[in-house]
Amino acid sequence: MEGLSISSGGATDESSKRSAAELKKLMVSFRERFETLYPVVIRRVSISPQDLKDSHDWGDTSLATKKGDQYLLVRIEKRLSPEATILVAAHELAHCIQWRANEDTRKNDHDPEWGIAIARIWSELFAE
Numbered sequence: 039m040e041g042l043s044i045s046s047g048g049a050t051d052e053s054s055k056r057s058a059a060e061l062k063k064l065m066v067s068f069r070e071r072f073e074t075l076y077p078v079v080i081r082r083v084s085i086s087p088q089d090l091k092d093s094h095d096w097g098d099t100s101l102a103t104k105k106g107d108q109y110l111l112v113r114i115e116k117r118l119s120p121e122a123t124i125l126v127a128a129h130e131l132a133h134c135i136q137w138r139a140n141e142d143t144r145k146n147d148h149d150p151e152w153g154i155a156i157a158r159i160w161s162e163l164f165a166e
Contacts, residue, residue: 057082057120064127064163071162074134076101077109080127082116097126099133101141110134128163132156 061080068078079102085095096118102111112130114123133147135155 053120054082054116057116057118057123060120060124061114061127064124064131067163068131068159072131072135072158074110075137075139076134077107078112078131078134079109080112080114080130082123083113084117085113085115096122097130099130099137101137110137128159129156132159135159 061082065078065080085097097112097114099110099112102109110133112127112134114126114130118126132152132155135158136147136149136151138144
């Protein structure tokens, strides 16, 4: 994800609305075409500078629990441009497809299984 940028003044209302609308559209298509071990929820959040360790930390995916129900929580930096937001979302959704019950035993989260998942996302959601 090298080359992604955060706008210096934060997301404008217009770009924020556009990002939200595009994410909603992406998630509808994703849910129609892919199965995941747990339901997926995407949140646009402000990730603290301490958490932005390198250019790859524009988003993350983790297993969360609410009222006893587990789900995959995808967090995406809200100051990203709409285009970058969609790229990061696709990256994180690939992690949702590859997520498995024993996820903590995975040696590399960008393994061949992730590569297949991101290829499927690009093929099914972005191909014209």
